[in-house]
Amino acid sequence: MSPSLFLFWPLVALVLVSAATAALARNLVYAALSLGVSLAGVAGLYLFLQAEYVAVIQMIVYVGGILVLILFGVMFSRDLLGKKVRPNWGARILGGIVGLVTAIACGRVAWIAAERGTMPTTSAPLTLVRSAPESWAGSIATDAPIHLGTLLMNAWLAPFLVIAMLLTVVLVAALGLVRKESA
Amino acid sequence: MIDFLLSGPESLAPYLLVGAGLFTLGLLACVVRRNAVGYLIGIELMLNGGILNAVAYGRFRGLQAAADSQILALFAIGLAAAEAAIALALVYAVFRNFRDVDLDLVRTLRS
Numbered sequence: 001m002s003p004s005l006f007l008f009w010p011l012v013a014l015v016l017v018s019a020a021t022a023a024l025a026r027n028l029v030y031a032a033l034s035l036g037v038s039l040a041g042v043a044g045l046y047l048f049l050q051a052e053y054v055a056v057i058q059m060i061v062y063v064g065g066i067l068v069l070i071l072f073g074v075m076f077s078r079d080l081l082g083k084k085v086r087p088n089w090g091a092r093i094l095g096g097i098v099g100l101v102t103a104i105a106c107g108r109v110a111w112i113a114a115e116r117g118t119m120p121t122t123s124a125p126l127t128l129v130r131s132a133p134e135s136w137a138g139s140i141a142t143d144a145p146i147h148l149g150t151l152l153m154n155a156w157l158a159p160f161l162v163i164a165m166l167l168t169v170v171l172v173a174a175l176g177l178v179r180k181e182s183a
Numbered sequence: 184m185i186d187f188l189l190s191g192p193e194s195l196a197p198y199l200l201v202g203a204g205l206f207t208l209g210l211l212a213c214v215v216r217r218n219a220v221g222y223l224i225g226i227e228l229m230l231n232g233g234i235l236n237a238v239a240y241g242r243f244r245g246l247q248a249a250a251d252s253q254i255l256a257l258f259a260i261g262l263a264a265a266e267a268a269i270a271l272a273l274v275y276a277v278f279r280n281f282r283d284v285d286l287d288l289v290r291t292l293r294s
Binding site for chain 2: 019
């Protein structure tokens with residue numbers, strides 16, 4: 001039994017509880033803030049998955065960027081602290097059904113994956129602090145950004161350029177959307 | 184069950200469960216919320232669940248799969264950023280026209 005268990009399961013609980021708060025809290029400010037907690041927890045899970053670079057990007061882009069955007073967007077809502085807009089009953093019932101069905105389906109898939117033994121375990125114990133590996137073959141941790149960059153510039157170059165162009169288009173389009181129409 | 188708990192971060196199933204939970208909660212938020220920003224929070228939760236699933240599957244399928252899944256995750260995070268920017272611009276446009284972002288009230292296309 002590794003000590004990382006005592007970090008892992010609380011992290012899982014934190015992600016799920018704060019995601020539930022983000023999804024269901026009446027108060028949108030609380031919802032947005034707990035979304036940030038949940039996103040940071042997912043970044044922690046990426047650390048457990050040896051995806052350190054993705055974890056860092058998750059913190060920068062999601063917690064640093066998208067969350068700030070959403071907090072900015074919360075200002076546009078009427079139900080700030082205090083006043084509450086309740087979902088109507090149709091939406092509640094539909095939400096209950098949809099949530100239940102999705103939970104059962106997704107949980108079933110995870111359960112099948114677990115039972116079939118299609119969840120190979122790692123041979124090396126996973127710890128948060130690793131010594132530097134000899135090569136890429138030894139670990140994907142330390143050298144990962146180098147290899148990810150090499151892959152991005154070779155095999156994944158076309159999608160990379162498409163995403164870059166898309167981001168440019170999105171920036172211009174967002175500016176066009178918020179522009180005053182009279183101008 | 185004990186095996187499941189003890190294997191913890193070194194098996195695939197917990198990550199799949201977290202991903203499933205995030206997706207479910209996000210979908211629930213999208214159905215229940217009447218506020219556009221709450222809806223956006225739901226979309227972000229669903230995206231996160233999906234990306235977590237991808238990285239988790241890649242992690243347990245060898246190094247090549249790990250690297251590819253991480254690049255996929257980076258692309259998806261970039262797309263999520265683009266989507267959030269456009270969505271917030273739309274929310275702002277709707278707010279300017281309707282003085283509210285309640286999705287039940289926003290029905291006309293030209294104000």
